[in-house]
Amino acid sequence: MHDLHSERMSGRETRAASGLALVFAFRMLGMFMVLPVLATYGQDLAGATPALIGLAIGAYGLTQALLQIPFGVISDRIGRLPVIYVGLLIFAAGAALAANADSIWGVIAGRVLQGAGAISAAVMALLSDLTREQHRTKAMAMIGMSIGVSFAVAMVVGPLLTRAFGLAGLFWTTAGMALLGIVIIALMVPRAAHPLQHRESGVARQALMPTLRHPDLLRLDFGILALHAILMASFVALPLALVEKAGLPKEEHWWVYLTALLVGFFGMVPFIIYGEKKRQMKRVLTGAVAVLLACELFFWQFGDSLRALVFGAIVFFTAFNLLEASLPSLISKVAPAGGKGTAMGVYSTSQFLGAAVGGILGGWLFEYGGVATVFVGCAVACAIWLAIAVTMREPPYVTSLRLPLCAAALADARLAERLLAVPGVADAVVVAEEAAIYIKVDTEQLDRTSLERLVTPAPERAEA
Template sequence: MNALELRAALALALVYVLRMLGLFMVMPVLAVAAMDYPDYSPLMVGLAVGGYGLTQAALQIPMGMMSDKWGRKPVILLGLSVFAVGSFIAANADTMSMMIVGRILQGAGAIAGAIMALATDVSRESQRAKVMAIIGIAIGFSFYLAVILGPLIAKNWGLAGIFAITGSLAIACMPVIKWIVPTGVKVSSGDTLPQKGQLAQLIFSSQLWRLNVSVLLLHMLITLLFVQLPVTLVHFDMTLDSHWSVYLPVLGLSIVGLVIMMGMARGRTPKSFLISGSILMGVAFFALALKDHSWWVTTAAVVLFFTGFNYLEANFPALVSSIAPAGQKGTAMGIYASFQFFGAFLGGILSGVITDIWSAEVAYMVGAISTLIWLYVLSGLKEVSRVKRVTMSGQFIDTQVLALRGKLLNASGVLEVTLNSQQGAVYLKVNRDFDANEARRIIDSA
């Protein structure tokens, strides 16, 4: 990467870390800290934990498309502003209802698609994977950091302090976007942002819907867990500010488990490993559903849960990228992200309603049973090999598309071809045998 690309990658990663810290820090804290509010109930807690997911799911695709019309930075700055307003409303809330309003507004700042598009704009095709990898690592890091910091901040400043810090971090991101991240040349690529005309086809894709439902269940389960787990730990006479002492070793051990699974997979994503990840999460929920489990059983269950969660969270996006047709990755990832955030909303609602009517043990059991449905969904997923996506430019007209596609499909290592004559774009899915020079000669001779 050159200096410009490195600056963009690090700056965008910082924005992601600061923003996601705000969303995640609340999760291990809210279920216990919210007991001080006059309108507290498990349902309200579920809405507060997962409420941001509803607006994130609804606005993820529209705001990505909007960044194509208005520009990346204006949409990102708008999203950060809305997120900050929601954070400060939640910080000053004296009822759960008002806090939920703040959380829903936080979710309305759905800028993930616009940030990824900006990362594409400021990086060369050859370096784009590295830029995306840096941002991806930052997202994972922000989650682990938030789970540990949340209880510590709550000890000194309470729930209001977490939301106030969250709003302040969002404001701190604005000058980074405005002046530090380069603007770049806008790339309106079907592999970068959702395209309206592709939505129906990809939603009902025979393989992609399985990954979309899988990520919905994945984030439903982690939200369900964080609505229940802090209260479970309190029952072991652990104060909220000491919960980090459980999360820190648990996350450390789960990362070791992730590394072991990744090593065994040898750079591939076998279906058996995806099924194993969901089984680990299911076993964890079954263990937590036991009425008289010990602290050690709880800790072991949470290690199993996060080992499975980490593996699936890391591998599902790569599978979406491999399965999505050439030139349609942006739409596929937009749909995937919408399902992901709706899963968080669903997990909060489900957990709150079940705990209100029955008990935490029943909520854990529902989580366990949902993994059985998940196994059925995953059983129909076909094995796929990781592929590389390449975008090239060329000058050709509609009447040349059919012949050009045929020639490119016969080129070394080319698996799929999508051509857009209006944009002069050639989208390719390729394997390791791909010869870029050969493809370039074919396009130039069209």
Template structure:
């Protein structure tokens, strides 16, 4: 998938992919093992354990827009440097934490390194329009592989080496990734005289009134709400209702991730080379909708497996398409700010999805599957109507956000 990149693009995409993968590795490795570990820290309570787990996402959501704006104003790499260094410091603190409040602070500092928008903007800046979706697919595939690795390796690594080792490992990898980005990936050369839109907080209004931004932000929020909602609800059901041991869950997740990644690669090329973004986008939503419908129909172990499998197919069809469309339809001078909004809605969606999944655990399966199906139908209609009026540029720079 990298053969059509120039050498400079290839180096940039590989470096940014490594940096993003390191960030996600730190998140995914801790997910299966963090809450049991926190229970044994001094001062731990269920509420504080939840705070320590969730405050990472809160900090990420809160800071994506400021970091995105700063990346437009002062450059991508300075923002990435500060964010990645902060993430490394937070990881070291997490490994050293002996009480729950120190861990809460460490997780907040980890989340303070909110460089997703700057990273995505840098990848967009350093790739041509005609290969940009493939660049995002490469980054998305790395996230999927990191997830697949994490759910299988985390319990083993934590069991033999301890949870603090996972914090230290991600801190070290973060520093290596920071070094690579700073010294081997160029800063996009955008001079003040070349700007058509000057960095200003008033640009926020431009983005808030742009229908393209609204549809794509809604899409990424819903995608990640489904991700956390499903993975709050389904693992619990697998263990306690379907009596499927937690160490065996990788037998469901790993094949689903690998198959969906295999589908993602040709679908991404099909969307970009033939301009079939609409078809791939709608197919992704439809796959998730069918997953909810099948779980509602069967309401058993195999229904849960079908939902997980079809969700991952839909998720990996959408994961490279949505940010690529955002960058294509956003003026380069406000790309960092736009991606700040994009990542903020993504993390807020993930937070709300967790609340939704917890509500479904308490009140019943129908709140997950029927609610999810209704949202998918609404989403499908919105995106179908939107595609009938939007013009996606192929090579030229995206136009200014609509006033």
């Protein structure tokens, strides 16, 4: 039975996954490159105030949060490619609008339009259409890694590009990247035969209410909202603190972010391994939130020298990277069988909402109380998150599988019940219209033979 036995990804699947990961990376690069520079370079724009700069930093999150799920649903109806092409064109138009702006309001309008090119859900759905079951997690991990890498690259390249070409040059580069994304989709990504209705990668209407009522999923949704709010607000304050308190010219900021991200990336790896291997993800999560809280308090009290700010940034990014990597894996562990796509849709929406809230609040706090007030506000957000995270249950250490069902297995009204009796099966739901069953299994305890016997009839087993 192929679905439980891993083979190598085919050339077509590798092309699809790497092409879509590149499109995601270019788009995210465009979103993130303004983070380290808008607070400092944005002050030269007509009408700029700290509150409006904060709004410009977070504005894309508002339209992204509003449109992401609807775009995903539209892609189920009219096909993935038209939605992705239109989304990338909207994103490029937003970047061009911001590049031509000479006032802060023009940049805000451009950022709002950029966010309206909300293609994340459609790209993920296309990835599911183009990859087989047993390789889907690997393909999604490639996209996850591309987002992480693009964030790190953006923190370094953003200040260097802006130093060379100004804010307008930065936005033109972003527009160019979106157009390059269209070329990659056209030339590199294979065509899907037809859209799959697939509950692990898209939002299913039937799973929406259970997702919104699930206490631990809601805790994780609040977590990603808080994390991105803290990130955006910190980027209203940190570049300004580097200039005003540490006396580091804005053209030199890139090396601070490069150091912090490199050390932070390698610093988080042992904790991820420990959390997964020892099944201590809750401890890792709450520990990282506590470190983030300590970081913001450290910035507030001691962030008045370059050495202190660089040290704080290194610790901040270690905790940030750890949380950014572990929250999606917790979502897929906690989501009920057949509900992962919906849970990820709500989670992504929360993430973009957090970016909007953080940018707006960070700018507002800075305007009314300076850098120190922003760090205090971030510390309060961390404390609230910590109080919520502590009440979470230890997640189940399970893997999601989607297995196609033959007619005989589909006709068995008690199939899900029988599967739940198999050692290692934690959850099971039959979706008749997909002729498939979604199950969550603990691979350490799973009795594969019993599982295969139930979902595959004897003749097929003999052939396999």
